Amino acid sequence: MAEKKTGIDQALIRDLANILNETDLTEIEVEQDALRIRVSRAGMPMMAMPQMAYQAQPAPVAVAPVIAAEPVRNLANAVTAPMVGTVYLSPAPGSRPFIEVGSIVKEGQTLLIIEAMKTMNQIPAPRSGKVVEILTEDSRPVEYGEALVIIE
Known part of the structure; x- marks a missing residue:
């Protein structure tokens, strides 16, 4: 029998x-089986309003973004997803990725591929520079506007 997770x-x-920070969303919610997690962050300060909603089911867990000892990302230099789809970091399974952290790229060079509606779309570098961070993983779904790569 499957062991039930505690905590x-x-x-x-x-x-x-991290998804909230990378996509400028203010709230995200995930539900799986009986567990529901909602993560939200405060936007601009607003007048506080008491919440009067009560639920018969267990209340979702609201958590502020975790402050960790990670460096702050400068997303001003991020290459974002121009469409919704599945991202691939290499031209074929098992082959070498298009880019790695530290790679020097030229404007127009393919950084990755996004598959959308069974079409492989090459995503080019918008400018020349050095790849300082890759913010996605291979074969992962991405949203429109999601930061994928940082080029400085």
């Missing part, structure tokens, strides 16, 4: 908080 998956919460 909250802190790695999942950190991942959700």
Whole structure:
């Protein structure tokens, strides 16, 4: 029989908080079986309003973004996803990735591929520079506007 997890998956919460930061969303919610996690962050200060909603089911866990000892990312130099799809970091399974952290790229050079509606779309570098961070993983779904790579 499957063993039931006790406690909250802190790695999942950190991942959700990172998604909030990378995509400029203010809230994200994930539900799996009987567990529902909602991560939100405060936007501009607003007048506080008491919440009067009560639920018969267990209340979702609201967690502020986790502050870790990670360097602050400068997303001003990020290459973002121009479409929703699945990202691939190499031209074929098992082959060498298009780029790695530290790679020097030229404007127009293919950084990665996003598959959308069974079409492989090469995503070119918008400018020349050095790849300082890759913010996605191979074969992972991406959203429109999601930061994928940082080029400085």
